[in-house]
Amino acid sequence: MTTEQMRDGQKYDVIVVGGGAAGLNGALMLGRSRRSVAVIDAGAPRNAPAEGVHGLLGREGMPPAELLELGRAEVRRYGGAIFDGEVVAASRDDTGFVVTLADGGTMHARRLLITTGVVDRLPDVPGLREQWGRGVVHCPYCHGWEIRDQAIGILATGPMSAHSAQLFRQLSDDIVYFTHTTDLPADQAAELAARGIRVVEGTVTAIETADDHITGVRLSDGTLVPRASLAVGPYAVARGEFLTDLGLPLAQHFSGAGEHIPADPFGRSEVPGIWLAGNVTEPFAQVGASAAAGAMAGAQINADLVAEEVRTAVATRESFSALAESEVAELVGGESRHGL
Ligand SMILES: Cc1cc2nc3c(=O)[nH]c(=O)nc-3n(C[C@H](O)[C@H](O)[C@H](O)COP(=O)(O)OP(=O)(O)OC[C@H]3O[C@@H](n4cnc5c(N)ncnc54)[C@H](O)[C@@H]3O)c2cc1C
Numbered sequence: 001m002t003t004e005q006m007r008d009g010q011k012y013d014v015i016v017v018g019g020g021a022a023g024l025n026g027a028l029m030l031g032r033s034r035r036s037v038a039v040i041d042a043g044a045p046r047n048a049p050a051e052g053v054h055g056l057l058g059r060e061g062m063p064p065a066e067l068l069e070l071g072r073a074e075v076r077r078y079g080g081a082i083f084d085g086e087v088v089a090a091s092r093d094d095t096g097f098v099v100t101l102a103d104g105g106t107m108h109a110r111r112l113l114i115t116t117g118v119v120d121r122l123p124d125v126p127g128l129r130e131q132w133g134r135g136v137v138h139c140p141y142c143h144g145w146e147i148r149d150q151a152i153g154i155l156a157t158g159p160m161s162a163h164s165a166q167l168f169r170q171l172s173d174d175i176v177y178f179t180h181t182t183d184l185p186a187d188q189a190a191e192l193a194a195r196g197i198r199v200v201e202g203t204v205t206a207i208e209t210a211d212d213h214i215t216g217v218r219l220s221d222g223t224l225v226p227r228a229s230l231a232v233g234p235y236a237v238a239r240g241e242f243l244t245d246l247g248l249p250l251a252q253h254f255s256g257a258g259e260h261i262p263a264d265p266f267g268r269s270e271v272p273g274i275w276l277a278g279n280v281t282e283p284f285a286q287v288g289a290s291a292a293a294g295a296m297a298g299a300q301i302n303a304d305l306v307a308e309e310v311r312t313a314v315a316t317r318e319s320f321s322a323l324a325e326s327e328v329a330e331l332v333g334g335e336s337r338h339g340l
Contacts, residue, residue, distance in 0.1 A: 012036045014301055015099055015109035017087045018239075020045040021287045022278025022294035023115035024071035029298030030113075031078030035305065038107060039075065040099070042086040046117050046279060047142070047287070049133025055141045056288050067287070087116075090242050096273065097246075110273070110308075111301050114243065115294055117279040118258060120234035123157055123180070127207035128232070135214035136207065136230045140167040141286065148172060153217050153227040154197075155204060156180050160233050160257060162188035168231055169195050176225055178217060180204045200225055233257065236283035247271045258283045267297030275301055 014030050016023045019041025030037040045064055047053065052061040059067055072082050089100040096110040120138070122129055128136055137143040144167070151174045154165040162184070165177050175197045177184075184192075184199065192199055206218040207230060216224040236258030238250050243261065248271055250259040260283055263269050263276040277297040278290035285293060 011096070011108040011110070012038045012081075013109065013305060014038075014111045014113055014298075015040065015097070015107055016113045016115060017090075017099065018042075018115035018117060018278070018280070019072070019082060020068065020115060020117055020278060021071070021291040022117075022280075022285075022297075023113065024068065024075055025291040025294035026113045026115060026275075026277055026298035026301075027075045027080045027082075027294075028071070028078065029295050030302060031075055031080040033298075033302040034079075035302060036079070037075075038081045038083060038109070039072075040083050040085050040087055040101065040107070042116075043084060046120065047133070050142065051134070053287050054143070054145065055286060087242055090246055092246065099242075110305065112274045113267075113294075113297055113301060114240060114261070114269075114274060114276045114280055115278045115290075116239040118236040118238050118260075118283050120236055122234050123155060123232060125155070125204055125207060127209060128155075128230070131207060131209065131214055131230070135209070135228075136232055138232060138234055139286075140164070140171060140231075144168065144171045147229045150174070150228040151176075151226060153178055153225065153230045155217075155230055155232040156182040156184070157233045157235070158182060158256060160255065162192060164231055164233055165192060165197055166195060169197055176200055176217075176227065178202075178204050178219075178225075236260075236279065238280045238283075240280055243274070246274065248274065253283055255284070265296075266300045267293060268300065 013035040014037045016027045016039040019039045023039055027037045027039045047064045050064055053064055053067055086102040087099045088102050091098050097112050098106050098108050100106050148171045150172055152168050152172050154177045156179050165175055169175050177192055177197050177199045179201045180203060203220040204217055205220050208216045208218055214229055216226045218224050238260045240261050248261050248269055251262055253260045260281050261276055263281040267275040267277045269276050275297045277293040279285055
């Protein structure tokens with residue numbers, strides 16, 4: 001039976017929850033290790049609104065959906081199964097884990113690789129969400145080149161926003177920093193001023209657009225500050241609520257930029273048998289870093305399974321040896337009793 005044919009009632013070596021860059025690269029490593037692997041994917045990668053993936057060697061500018069389609073084909077080439085669906089619960093059973101899907105189906109695996117990414121919580125400003133990933137951006141490395149030399153606004157959301165403004169300043173001379181609802185410390189104000197970044201105080205009430213392009217930032221006093229694009233730092237929350245009962249609650253990321261599920265550099269979580277990769281554990285990981293983390297976790301899971309199989313093989317061999325020895329002893333004893 002190929003893994004494509006397995007689902008309910010079948011046990012996989014590994015279930016990968018989430019089929020973005022991290023999950024697919026993890027599944028690729030596992031498929032190439034001749035592991036039965038199933039990817040369950042809800043189909044909402046973080047960068048879906050973006051027109052292209054940037055900063056990715058060999059695939060620079062490729063549309064996100066196209067990149068994932070290539071990845072899915074590569075996983076299938078090595079026998080990996082990919083299911084569209086959403087995991088809503090996970091629990092342990094005698095030999096591993098059971099995951100429950102939103103459609104009520106269940107699947108079993110010896111190990112779990114969680115690569116569910118994050119949800120970006122955005123400031124509640126009218127017009128902002130509609131432009132997310134296009135006119136409203138968050139990452140100078142993902143979209144900075146595309147908006148170079150434009151009139152860029154920075155909508156402050158916290159202590160990292162001044163740093164973000166300085167990064168975008170590398171790409172344009174025309175940066176306006178909107179304090180919005182935040183306080184701007186004096187040292188950061190001095191740094192912004194030193195690099196020619198204008199600070200505008202006051203609450204932002206709307207992002208104005210025309211023909212689906214940003215035209216300006218509206219303030220509560222009615223002022224419109226003309227801008228062509230806006231940078232904002234989202235609060236990134238790991239998609240992993242279904243892991244809480246297994247002992248993996250969300251934790252604050254050290255940066256303050258969101259909530260993640262911690263893992264070691266190899267992807268190992270605090271719960272044996274569960275591994276994590278990509279944005280779910282590191283919200284700053286870009287596509288290349290997420291894919292690399294998935295590949296690392298996939299290789300580590302295979303090594304963990306091999307270690308388990310070695311232990312089982314040794315135990316089986318020893319019990320056979322013990323059995324054979326006792327049978328020989330019985331035979332020898334029987335022969336001597338019969339005077340042979
Ligand atoms: C607007 C925007 C533009 C970006 N542009 C770039 C760029 O140009 N270059 C770059 O390198 N990075 C970019 N990034 C960052 C990039 O999106 C991430 O690095 C990357 O998506 C992380 O990959 P991942 O596999 O960890 O998560 P994701 O790509 O988010 O994939 C997670 C997958 O898991 C699925 N999932 C979630 N929960 C469940 C569940 N319970 N059951 C089943 N499936 C589930 C989701 O639907 C999704 O398909 C951008 C981010 C944003 C927000």
